[in-house]
Amino acid sequence: MVFTTRFAPSPTGRLHRGHAFSALTAWQAAHDAGGRFLLRIEDTDFTRCRPEFETAVFEDLTWLGLDWETPVRRQSDHRADYDAALRQLGDMGVLYRCFRTRKERLALAGVAPHADDPADAGAFGGGPHAPHDEADRLARGEAFAWRLSLNRARDRLGGFDHLDWLEETASPGRHTARPETLGDMVLGRKDIGAGYVIATVIDDAAQGVTHVIRGDDLIAVTSIQRVLQALLNLPTPVYRHHPLLLGPDGKRFAKRDGAVTLAEIRAAGVSPAALRAELGF
Numbered sequence: 329m330v331f332t333t334r335f336a337p338s339p340t341g342r343l344h345r346g347h348a349f350s351a352l353t354a355w356q357a358a359h360d361a362g363g364r365f366l367l368r369i370e371d372t373d374f375t376r377c378r379p380e381f382e383t384a385v386f387e388d389l390t391w392l393g394l395d396w397e398t399p400v401r402r403q404s405d406h407r408a409d410y411d412a413a414l415r416q417l418g419d420m421g422v423l424y425r426c427f428r429t430r431k432e433r434l435a436l437a438g439v440a441p442h443a444d445d446p447a448d449a450g451a452f453g454g455g456p457h458a459p460h461d462e463a464d465r466l467a468r469g470e471a472f473a474w475r476l477s478l479n480r481a482r483d484r485l486g487g488f489d490h491l492d493w494l495e496e497t498a499s500p501g502r503h504t505a506r507p508e509t510l511g512d513m514v515l516g517r518k519d520i521g522a523g524y525v526i527a528t529v530i531d532d533a534a535q536g537v538t539h540v541i542r543g544d545d546l547i548a549v550t551s552i553q554r555v556l557q558a559l560l561n562l563p564t565p566v567y568r569h570h571p572l573l574l575g576p577d578g579k580r581f582a583k584r585d586g587a588v589t590l591a592e593i594r595a596a597g598v599s600p601a602a603l604r605a606e607l608g609f
């Protein structure tokens with residue numbers, strides 16, 4: 329199998345230094361292995377993605393000196409595939425409708441609604457609704473999200489302990505899936521339908537990705553994605569989760585830190601070679 333990896337940004341803002349590091353890490357790995365480097369636009373969340381940010385992804389990565397195979401896969405072109413996978417999971421009985429607002433869920437979990445509280449993680453679902461409650465809310469036309477029931481998935485798969493993946497960067501070795509840390513995640517949102525968690529898994533399989541190279545903020549979600557691979561009978565790639573690049577304040581770079589976008593770095597007269605060298609390439 330040809331080594332195949334990808335950089336999969338969501339066009340919700342301008343790329344920053346952290347994205348450059350991630351893209352270079354994947355591109356370099358493909359180059360070193362004589363393999364393939366793909367670019368994928370993860371734009372399932374149409375409430376946050378904008379076409380001008382997609383155009384900027386191409387511009388910024390070209391400026392950085394990267395090249396990739398074409399055509400570029402854009403997730404918004406494949407919604408039907410993600411929805412079909414959601415239906416497949418629904419038919420297996422491992423999804424449930426969640427009508428609860430964030431506030432309702434936090435109240436149920438006994439968590440105070442602080443915006444960045446990791447204990448919240450936005451994932452706690454409160455479990456399936458009682459049948460009469462679900463029927464009432466459906467009849468009232470209330471919007472709902474589809475959540476993956478870990479209890480039902482566990483039953484169906486005979487536990488999670490046999491689900492693992494090979495990690496080559498963050499604590500190298502075999503990692504066992506621990507999906508409980510994120511709880512019953514939303515796979516289909518009220519507003520956008522199937523989201524990136526499931527779309528990424530389907531695309532990595534569809535594109536023959538052998539190595540997923542991405543930031544270590546996605547280690548936790550890998551457990552859920554491993555469960556999805558098992559349920560949907562998809563191959564499990566090798567994973568390389570690299571540390572996130574930290575800003576001068578020791579916090580991770582984020583799109584909101586405007587001063588670090590590649591566009592600004594470029595406008596300040598920094599050459600791509602200088603930026604690559606600074607990032608260790």
Ligand code: GLU
Nearest residue numbers: 336337338370524528542
């Ligand atoms: N689209 C995700 C992000 O921008 C990356 C998903 C992945 O690399 O698997 O954070």
